[in-house]
Structure formats: C-alpha cells, structure tokens
Amino acid sequence: MRWTTVSSLAAILVAVTIEAQAVAPQDSTTKSTGTVEGAVIDAVSGRPIAGATVTLTGPGVPQSLAPAVTGQGGSFRFDALPAGRFSLASRNEGYIAGRFGQRYPDDTDLPITLANGERRSKIELRLWPVAVLWGSVVGPQNEPLARVRVTALRSVFSRGRFELRRRVQATTDDRGQYRLSVPPGQYVVALEPSAASPPAGQPAYPALFHPGLTSTAGVNFIDLRGGENQGPVDFKLPAAKSYRVSGRLESGEEKPAASVRVSLVSDEPGAIPTELDMAPATVSQGQFTFPAVFPGRYLVRAIQAPRSMDQVIGRVTATGFSMSGGRPPMIGAPLPPLPDSPTLWAEASIVVVDKDVTGVPLVMRSAAHLTGEVVFRGNQQPDSNQLQASSVIVTPVDGRDTGIPITRIEADRTFRTVGLPPAPYVLTFLLSFPGYTMQALQVGGVDMTGRPIDVGSQTIPPIKVLMTERATELRGTVRNAQGQPIEGASVYIFPADRSAWVDYAMAFPLRWRTARSSRDGSFEVKGLVAGRYAIAAVEGSVPEVWQEPKSLDWLSMTGQRLGVAEGQVQTVSIQTTKWVAR
C-alpha cells in the first residue's frame, strides 16, 4: 500500500447542514441616503486603474443598480444606499477579479457595513494583475506541435501536503506557441497527455511536466508575482519512444464490467501528488490499454464501484462539495439506496523500461465496508425522510476521484458505505435539516474526530457519530497592542495538539476555522467540536498558506490556548500580532 505517510493517522468526520441562508429582515425606517466611494488600484504597482467595473451587492440594494466604471483616478462612487452589509467587487481586463478587503487574490473578502445615511469614503479595492507563462512545444525533430494542451498546475496546500491542481489551460498554435494567463502563485507547467489516437502526423505522449519529466518528482516550480511575465517555458517531446501498457482485469466469478476505471499513477519516489498523472485507460472486454507511457515506475489501479443509473458521486474538495453522475438529488428528497453488489479493486506495480508492458494482471478483489450509526442528541429528532435525504460522502485522503457513490443515512440512523479499496478515507456528513452540528466521531469506542479512517483489508469496528443541537459559539474582539479594535484582522483557530495539525475535512472543517474581524473588531465562530484549541489574530499581511506547519508553529507561539466544551458559548479577547513573511 502506498499510504504510509498517513496510515498511522485515523479518521475524520464533518457534519454539515444544508440550510437556506437566512435573509436579514429589512428595516423599513431606514432611508437610502448612504454613500460608498473609493478607488480601484493595482495591487502590485499601487497605481489607480481607470475603466474597471465595480459592483455593489447586498440586501436592500436593487438588482438594477448599475455597475460603476472607474474614472481616471480609479475612482468609483455609489449613492442612495440603504444601511446594511454589502459586498464590493471589481474586475478589469488583464486583472484577477477581486473583492474588497483581499490581501492576496484568493483571500476572503470583507463586507462593507454602512449605517443609516453613512458616507464611507477612501474604500480601496485592490486588483492583482494576471501573470503570464509562455513558451512553445516541439517534437523530437524540433518541429512545432500544434493543438497541444498545456496546463498551469498550481501548487495548493491541502490535507497536510502540497499538491498540483489544474488552474489554467491553453492550446498551442501552429508555431507550437502557447500563453497562459494565471493568477499570481507557484506553478508547474505541464502538457496534458495526447489523445489515445492523436491527429495524423503527431506523436502520442503521456503527461509531461516541465522541463520534460514524466513524474512530478523534481519538477520545476515557477513563482509568479502579479503582472509578471515568464518565459520561455519550452517543451521538447523526447525522441524516446513511448510504450503501451496493457493487461487484463481478472476476477473470481464476475466478469469485470465496462464501468471499471483503470488509472496509471506515477510511483516515482518524491512525486508530488497531482490530478494530471491519472490518465484513464481505455477498457474493453476486460482488457485495458494505456497507449503512450514513457519509461518509469507506475502503479496501475482499477476500481469498480457498484452504481445504478441514479447513483450520484460526491467529492469534497478544499473549496466545497461537487456532485457528478446520475440525477442530482433534490434537496430534502430521500436519496436512493446503494446497490448491494461488491466494490472490486486491484493494484499492480509496473516498471516501463524499453518495451511495451503487456499482460499486466489486475486481480480484482472485493473491498471492506464502513458501517456506523448517527446519534442525534437533542429535542427535535429528525424524521425518516430527513434522515434518508442526509448523506455520507466518502473521500479518499489523497483526493483522487474514485467514483464512490454517496451513502444515505437510513431511517434507523445507521449507514453502510459501498466497499472501499484499502486507503485512508474522510467521511463528510451532509444533513438535510438544520439544527444539528457534529460533535464527535468514534471508531470502536476510540475518538477519531477530525482524523481519517484507515480502511485496510480487515473489518473496521462500527462508527458512532454524535450530532448535537447545542452548537458551540466562540465570540471575541480583536485589538492591537494599543487596545484599539482592529477591522479586517485574520483570526485563526486550530487544534492545540500538534498531532492533529492536518485538516482532512477541507471545505467542511471541524477543528479549523478562520474569520475576519468586523469594524468593531468583533468576530464569531460557531460549531467547533469540543476540544483544546490554539487561537491567534494577525493584523496586516498574512500567510497565504496558514495551515502549513511552519505557519502553524508561528501562530501557535503568538496565540493563546482555549478549551471548548459541547454547547459552550464563550467570549475571548485577542491581541493581534504582525506576520513577517519568512
């Protein structure tokens, strides 16, 4: 098994409630006489941007409010506004779309709060200019290759390690040239694998990472600041021939169906996880083929998860939850039960040297299930419809898309996933009704809240999930060293225990929160699970990747400790510190 880095850890759990956003009642006594004015400026040069579009949205703002276009000094102005909380956004050609209060392009924004008839001026909206990566792609004889897909892979911190995710794609022209406009950040440029049968006269090739590697081990990182232009980032397809890798799917009695997914993953030591190397094979009648594989070490993986027509696949990523396949379930409607057939999986290690690798046997084995029970501690008990409309999303810790369908919670509060190939998994609970938050997850009586569950070949003891009506609340005020409340400071809350310093729950965090302080320095965080926490507030510039251990070490040192018990409502006061990039 490949999961040595995480196998010692264990399980995770997240409770999330799908809840309609409450609309703030409008105070009919307010008059629309407020003003918001300011300027849009280039975050790198500090110069004003003329001709940018600025939009202001929020409760009480008419849909028809025309976007403002900035004048020569980058200035904009909105009049006749009601009191309220608004969001302010801007975009302009050549810049990343931005929102007020961002300290870097992907940062959270700050609302603009406006009292009755208030005039807020000198609002500064910073936009980051796009960065450009450019270069060319040629074949072994230096002939330019047209219509090659080039991808900028962004280095993203997720589940305790960096991984490379697709950010922007471009296609080469007839001169082999490409240009990628990207947000500032750290990138690896790569070629997407060619089609299984490329256009006449073009070679077949696998995914290639700059400067020409078939694995992400030792790839060339490019650091781009806003507006920076970097090139040439050139590729030359190696004259080295690529080889075919093929084999058979073998199973006991059942014939492998067409729905088997077979993928090839680099097995080079030091490879950085990426979604790009998961080239799918063509599978036909139990025979799988990868048409173009360069020499190297690889893992071939096959998975056949049971699926019926209306089964839906759920994926949890850093930014949220996505669904694919089947008919998307209607919120509140019971989910279909899972098919009873087993999940089959196989894995084989191969080395491609100087010839085709054929006859790779993939012996399909059936996988273990996770079973469990959800306990709702509270007065308002859910009915069976509400339970069956609630789901358990199973996501492997390495983030790969395995095609595991969504599990529903049964009327008797139990759940049983489909078979899961050996790997550590994160469970995310999406409740179809409001009022409950997750409080704990135990596996065989051991607390595994916020940790992955390592599924191996042996049976896992039943899981017990505790949901409570009594959500925790943490309120506080952020002040600087002089005791003044600070607006827009970042507040970070994370486990005090270093051994829990990986956020596996991603978009639905249990123990990891960040908030930004309002104009009066206040902030509020709800639904933390009980436990010991570190809390720190940073004023001014902030670490872009705060969940990296080196950032956490610093935050942990400058912050304070805090215990949270089930249902506890407490208030804290924190003093800000200044982050110095290291």
Added chain:
Amino acid sequence: MGRALVAGTALFLAISATGSGVRASASSNQQPSARGGVSGRVVTSGGAAVSGVTVTLTSTDVAPISLSTSADGRFSYEGIPAGRYRLTAQKPGFLPTEYGSVRPNRLGTPIVLSAGDRMADLSLILWPSSAIAGVVRDASGRATSGMAVRLFDGRADASGTVEPRLIAATTTDDRGDYRFFHLRDGEYVIAASGGRGGGESRAFVYHPSAARFVDARRLSLEVGQELTGIDVAFTPAPPVFIGGTIRLATGEPASLYRLSALLRSTYGTIPTTYLNVNRDGRIADSNVPSGDYQLIVRADRLVRDAAGVEPSAQPGTLWAQRQLTVPLGGVTDLSVTCTPGITLDGQVVFAASAVPPRAPVRLKLQSLQVPDFASTADVEMTPGKASLFRFGDLLPGPYRLVTEPQSPLPRSWSASLRLNDVDAPDDVIDVPAAPDSSLHVNFSLQLSEFNGRLLDKSDRPAVDFFVVLFPIDPRLWTVGTRRVQQARPATDGSFMVSGLPAGDYYLAVLTDVDSRAMFDRTFLGGLAQSNPFRLTLTPGENPAQTLRVGAAR
C-alpha cells in the same frame, strides 16, 4: 457579391460519347488473389521531400491503411488486392491532399489497381496551410485580452442560409493577440465580440471596424500565406433598447404560451439572437445592436397539470414575422401579433418496385430559420400507393425535409417534390405564406448511378480532367445539394458518380474545378451556357458512356 469565380479556368471541351457499355469498375480481374503494390513520394509544392506524412490508402472494400513517409518522403504499400483506391496524405501545417490533386482543394485521381499491378513513383503534393493573426484593440487603442474572435467564410452564399458560415473561434491572449491557423486558402472575414471581461455587449465588430458582415473587409488568403496585422478596432456602437408587446390573434393570454423572440440579420450585425421576453409577453431587451433585422416570434401552447407546465402535445404554435429596423434610439413601442401557422398537406408515393419499410417513416420538416423548430409526420409507405400526411403550425419560409435517423428508410432516400404543383428541390423547401399549400413527394429507394470512361483522342485515359454533373433545372442548384456532383477519372480513365436522384442532368468536362465553388450558381450557370452534354438518369445503374475529349473550343 462581386466575387470572382474561383472554379473555372474552365477550358470547355468537345465531348463525343459512345454508349459502348464499358463498365467503369476494375472488377474484371482474372486472378483475384494476386496482390499488387503502390509506392511513391510526398513532396511540397516546391518539390522538397516531406517526412512524417501520414499517407492513407482507402477503398470501399478494405479497411484504410496508413503509413508514415520516410526521411526522403517515400512510402510503399505491398500486398494490395485489386480494386479502386484513393490515396490521401496529411500532416499538421499542410492542407490534406490526394494523389492527382495538382492544386489545393481539388479532387484527386482514384487509383485502379488490377490484380498484381504495381504502381510506383506516384507523387503527392502537399501545400502549406495558411494563417490569419491580429490584435483586438478597444476604443482607446489598447490591446484587449479575453475577447472572442470568430473566423467566417467570406462568401456570403457559402452556408446556404442567411448567416455566414463559422469556421473557427478563439480568444485573444494577454497581449490581445489572436491567431487562426491550419487554414485553407480562400476568402475570410474576422469578427470580434465579448466586451471587457466577456459578455457585456452582443455586438460584433468586423475587421477592420465594421458593424455589419457585409461591410467587413474580405481577406483573400493565399496558399501558405500568413496574413498578420488583421486587427479589429473594437468600438461597437452602444447597444440600444427594444421594448414591446407580444399578443396572440386567438385572444388568449400570453402566459398560456411559451414565447420566444429571435432576431436574424441577413449577413448583418450579429448571429441569430434571442430577445428577453417575460411570461406575459413583454419584450424588454437593452442589449441590441442597432441595424436591420428579421424578427420572428414563436408561441408554443403549454398545458398545465399538477406537475407543472409542460409543452403541449397538441399542435399549437403561433407565429409572427416582420422586418424590424432598430434605429440608434432603440424601439420602445414594438407590437407583434402571433397568428396560427401554415398547414402543408402532402402526399407520398412510394416507388412500386421498392421494398417498403416495415414501420411508418417519420418525415421531418426542419426550419432553416428558427433553430430547433421542426414539424413531423408519420407516413405509412405502401408501394405504388399514395399516403397522405400533414405538417401543421409552420412559419412560412425555408425548410429541409429529412427522415428521422431512427426511421427504417435509408438515409439515401430519393424523393422528387412538387410544391403547389411546381417542381421543387428536395434540399430546401420554401413553404409559401399561402394558407393552404400542398406538397407532393415521390419516394424512391433507388438513387442513380452513372459510370463512364474519359479518354483522349488517342484512347488513353484522360486523367487530367474533371467531370461535373448538375441538374438542368436551375431551381435545383441549392448549396450542398447531392444533385451537383463531380468526379475525377481514375488512372484507367473510369469515373463513377452515384447517389443522385433520377432526373435530367448536364455533364461537363473541365480542366479544373475548385471543390468549394461547386455549388456556385454563377459557375453552374456558366457551365450550362457552354453547351454541355445532356443526359437523363434513371434510378439504379445507368448505361455506361465513353467520353472522348476533343479540341478546346
């Protein structure tokens, strides 16, 4: 359109025909098992060998065989059975070509291989493809990224509809640059759209700065040419407002119908666009470029049940159609009334000789003006007997008659049509505004096939010529029609034309035909004037003809 005739450097030739009954196929081989070979070389138009070219040998009997040329441009096929082949070549950066194409975009010469034949030293010529590049600039002259750029066929009649034919689309890069590549030579038009950040204005601006396609600069692109500096000054006129009301002649409330209003501009400002219409029949759209349009309003009756609103199974489409000039000040008082559509009653006669399909055939009359509008009719086909059908709720205008793909009639059906007792093309049916029209369709499963042999005065195969067949009736000269076909004599002088509906045709022999100009009415009109050979094609195989090319007139 003052477009030069690309096709005919046509040297018209005297033809003498003999109904000698020569079969044009090469099937009369004595040793069917003996295998032959084909070999040759791929060179550029300048004569340089090209390596790495994919050469493909295709025939109707054998799966295509592809090879890659060697460093000196050579290829060689061995063990090829006797038959009629086409030999094509392609490589990125070059136009696809065929053996016997002496200029780009020309049909090639089929290769007829008898048992054991070897054809060596065949030469295939590759022409480089062309490119068009430029910059899109905004009103202040600044290069603008993220703009949509489209490449259209510059010929206003290329698509057979009122809109130009879209060839490719791209987006400007961070420097405002765009580039279209791997293009054929020809006439093109470039348009930019998209606004800052995309999608704010519907307006197109045509190179160099025209608001309408007809005012755009036509780009004449030569073989292998790279046209640069084809910039677009993206300064569209501000969009204007169209407001108005849709009423129904039936007096019913508009909310009982699903309404859509579309604007079409004949080679004008923008492609077909839907206007914003609310459920009560109010048109309110503030993003329309001023210009001349055809406004079409479609109202589909809805049925309401417990489950909600569904399109009605009952026919019930009302239409309105009018010319609309949108001035710079916009339109605020537009009023249109939808009236019931036209009914087209028809009759199908299925050829007595043919085996009828087992299930009824679904005939579909597809509008060429309104995307996604079609009227269907299921017709029982009984040989020798007339079956009646009706297409209802039609908007007057051009339609195409097709059979549904799943219906059991082969796609290669043949029909001759009479619309209101006048012969009509089967490609485009122009439904008249007269309330009661009739359509008479004669169906036949058999298309015509015509074989021949083209020889020179010394009875050698005349391989350098092109044969064009086209209907005598100019009303049938529609773009893309199967009634206009061309052929090249094969290496043995034989040529084949198949898949034509029966009828009266002209046959002309020319020294050169640009494939893209085949349907050009001026070209066909010129050919018709040149005293071509006349022939009447019957369904199925027609008597073979031997044609001799004589001296040029």
